[in-house]
Amino acid sequence: MTEPDPAEQLVHARGLTKRFGDFTAVDGIDVDVRRGEAFGFLGPNGAGKSSTMRMIACVSPVTDGTLRVLGRDPATDGAWIRGRLGVVPQEDSLDLELTVRENLLVYGRYFGLPKPLIRERAEELLDFVQLTDKRDAKVDALSGGMKRRLTIARSLINEPEVLLLDEPTTGLDPQARHVLWDRLFRLKQQGVTLILTTHYMDEAEQLCDRLVVMDKAHIVAEGSPAELIGQWSAREVVEVRFAPGDHEAMAGKVEDLGSRVEVLPDRLLLYTEDGDAAAAAVHERGLHPVGLLVRRSTLEDVFLRLTGRTLVD
Amino acid sequence: MTVNLATRTTPMPLAGGLAWRLVERNLLVYRRIWLLIVSGFFEPVFYLLSLGVGIGALVGTVAGPDGRAIEYTAFVAPALLAASAMNGAVYDSTMNVFFKLKYAKTYDAMLSTPLGPADIAVGEILWAQLRGTLYSATFLLVMAALGLIDSWWALLALPATMLIGLAFAAVGMAATSFMRGWQDFEFVQLAILPMFLFSTTFFPLSVYPRPLQLVVQLTPLFHGIELVRPLTTGAGIGIGLLGHALYFVGLAAIGLAVTARRLEKLLLK
């Protein structure tokens, strides 16, 4: 792998490790994030995504390895780096004792920005996240989606070069998620580098140019969504349903039709380059499935392949 | 990694500038609940009025700092002043900080800005100082209005309460860095209440048998009261007061040193 230009490399990690006592949350990962891209950390709960994000955000001391953010070391230049980051934490940390607008004003002051400038930006940002009519409302009274949007507005008050988003849409309804994606897409177009964690595959496919899949403190795969699908799944998936209880027995009769077959309680998943051909073959063999569906492979298939179907928490 | 920890935490006195942002934030919050702030001032005044009227009538006079008899109300007032400086500082640096830390996540948001742990600690202590000074000044005015101040030395009682407040805030914050959950605040109560009740707040040291006197003399609030009581009564002013002041300088220094060392533990995971 060729080393990219350091100036364009906003995050550079080698052997990055985070330990809490005996527990290793992040175990020697290598990550590079380039200027202007949207970079995703995918993984199940407890994979080490949030710990990694907190280290990049310079709020969690690195246990071992190298980490450079915007070319500097968080251990010595933490304040300088944080001054150029925007952070949207997993749990909203809005100041519940302040109003919507005051949250932006006070937060801007933490960056040492002059009050007139903050006031101007606050108005723009409230407009950007569609909260202008809620400007004087107490934060407590906002819906989950509004709180999220306010957190994003807050993270932009210092016009950051990099925006860190930890599970930005968890717990939101579909409308709120789409509004948020729309705003994030616009930011990306404006040249803001996005780094996000998610366990929603559609979110990763929508937003990320490049991503890594983390599992049990390690990076298990890396690439663009298309690359990952190409590498870890077939192009298409045929979902075949038989009568309950028959799937195990039927798996043997179709496994030569694809690169891999997976048995679930209610269906078989047949990974193949040509779904229609495989589907036709199933019928030709006179297997009479109850239902049959051909679809494109998604990141979800990659994800489940890499991190397993068992519950992690 | 100890080297990195040190570089991040040691410039405690240099944290200054951004720490005021935290004070700004608290001012904005409290502007809306100013009534609650103002109300905090009444508690020591209620104590003063109640004890002055009632117990004063039962007790009459007690021996003042120089052994001469003074009115009971004049005896208890400076003690309440010192005790409320202690109570306010301890509350602000323990419960208040712990709540913001664990529940409101107020500091989490601050820490993702250029504000560091030191700014937050200094900011909260500054805030506690501002608030405490306001309460102390008002209480001194009430004392003056009730005719309980007999000396111009009383002007020094204000900086004295600030010093007392600073020391208790520093120690309180150091203690908070060791707290695991709310149940640990029981210990704060168990430290504060006995001091309030026994450190010569309501009756002079002479009431105790000799061994207990020695124990009482070890408590920080005793030194606070010994410092403030001569100043407002004008009795027993002497070089000894500097000794009590130095006691608090030392306490503040220890508290701040421990806090600085424990800040990462307190705020960063």
Added chain:
Amino acid sequence: MLAAPHALRSYEYWLFQYKRTYKGSLVSTILFPVLFLASMGLGLGTLVDQSASGGVDGRSYLTFLAPGLLAATAMQTAVGESTYPVMGAIKWVKTYHAMLATPLGVLDVLVGHVLFIATRILISAGIFLAVMTLFGASESPLALFALVGALLTGLAFALPTIAFAAVTENDAGFAFLFRFVVTPLFLFGGVFYPVEQLPVVLEQVAYVTPLWHGVDLSRDLALGTATAAGTAGHVLYLSVWIVAGFAVAARNYRRRLAV
């Protein structure tokens, strides 16, 4: 419809909860009476007893103070248990909502919680009475009845407080309640000295407060100076607060919890 059996189920929940957490508060429940009686009763008592007044009404200050503190303890426990826990059960932990999703009705929820608060009052007052007896501050076997007096005093505060907690929107109101009701009552309600020593206006106000009635009732019982008429008067007055408080609390609970 009989409310009792259902209300007991709600009571059981609070007891269960308390059994898990009581250890945290046990130290202070025992230690605080000891500290207060030692400081105010013995320490300040030395000053009072040695002064020209020679005690209060011819008794040592400790024996005068202790029954007053007993009633004040009941008040403080009652208000403490009727503020944040009630708001929590409505707004934060939503314990009430969980209960109402079962066959329990609004009144069961209220009665169960009140029963628990009564238990808490009895526990702290009982511990206080024990400590007070160890200090030699209860002079009459009637002192045991002071426990009933303390319970009534506590409930006379608990029910109106519950009624308030059920409708207030945020906990800032509680801070005011403590600062402008509980603390002044504690200081001016006859616990530390006879209310006759207060300015006349304040003295008249004191007679209206339930705390003074509770203090006077406990004191008369603990010192063995109770008269039938006086006791009946106090009990009746405290009962009025309890019944009226319950009525308002029940109405407020229905408004807040019944859909």
